[in-house]
Amino acid sequence: MEFAGLELLTRPGAVMVPRPASLALVERALAQIGSEPAVVVDVGTGSGAIAIAIARAATNAVVWATDDSEEAVALARRNASRLGVAGRVRVRRGDLLEPVAGPIDVVVANLPYLPWAERSLHRDLDGEPEHAVFAPGDGLGGYRRLLASARLRLQPEGLVAVQFRGRVLAARAADLDELERDLFARAA
Numbered sequence: 001m002e003f004a005g006l007e008l009l010t011r012p013g014a015v016m017v018p019r020p021a022s023l024a025l026v027e028r029a030l031a032q033i034g035s036e037p038a039v040v041v042d043v044g045t046g047s048g049a050i051a052i053a054i055a056r057a058a059t060n061a062v063v064w065a066t067d068d069s070e071e072a073v074a075l076a077r078r079n080a081s082r083l084g085v086a087g088r089v090r091v092r093r094g095d096l097l098e099p100v101a102g103p104i105d106v107v108v109a110n111l112p113y114l115p116w117a118e119r120s121l122h123r124d125l126d127g128e129p130e131h132a133v134f135a136p137g138d139g140l141g142g143y144r145r146l147l148a149s150a151r152l153r154l155q156p157e158g159l160v161a162v163q164f165r166g167r168v169l170a171a172r173a174a175d176l177d178e179l180e181r182d183l184f185a186r187a188a
Contacts, residue, residue, distance in 0.1 A: 004053035008079050011047070014071045016110075018049035024168040025108045026053045028161040032106050033058045041066065041100050043109040043146060048076030048091065050108055055085040064100045065091045096142075097149045104153045110163035111142040140187055147180050 001010045003018040004026060010017050029040060029050075037060040042051035045065035055063045063085075065076050073093045080089040092099035097107070143162060150160050154173040161170035164183060171179035 001047075003049040004056075006049070006052060006056065006083055008047050008049055008052070009075060009082070011071065011075055015046035015069070015075055018047060021166045022050055022110055022163060023053075025050055025110060025161055025163055026057070028168050028170050029054050029106050029108050029159075030057050032159045032161075033061055035060060037061070038105040039100075039102065040064070040106040040108070041097060041104050043096050043107060044068075044111045044142075045076050045091065046072050048079045048089065050110070051076065051089050051091075052080055052083055052085055054108070055080075055089045056083065059088075061088065063089045065089055066094055066096065066099050067091075068093065068095055096146050097153055100153070103155050103158075104150070105155050105158050107146070107150050107154065107158070107160045108162070109143075109146055109160075111146065138187060140184060143183060144180075147176055151176055 001008050001017060004023055008018065038058065040054055040061050041064045043066050045051050045067045048065050051063045051065035055061060067073050067076065070093055073091055076091045080086045080091060097104065147160065154160065156173055158173045159170055160176060160179060161168055164186060169179055169182055
């Protein structure tokens, strides 16, 4: 599978197949980083596509790639190794930002956000792992927890960028409340 000019191994049904819309997350992170050293976290990394694309373009960045799926972690590690960035992409299994040590400059995430109740409405997502697409309740619990954690870990000039319904929503540390309101307003 090709993503951002990289040939990635994927495992349909186990991790989401990277989609072109996720390139906007990569671009937003790179715009924030520039040529400065940075600590970046790709939350819910799946195959590692976003983390690896960021690491390949931002050579001064250390990129953490977290996922709660052991299968995703193994695949992301394999892709990072194959594509020559294993030394700068630290793939860890765990919940959201929990596996990451120290302060963070940029958080990117494409977490599940569709409610379980809407599974039958999204036939275009058949074959994708349900846990990577759908979540309980209104679907936004993962984003709520991520933003709460980011408030504690993000550098003052840091950035959170999330993918929601094919768009990137982003905010600096001081504006995370505004990002949260925007995200939940779009979900309503």
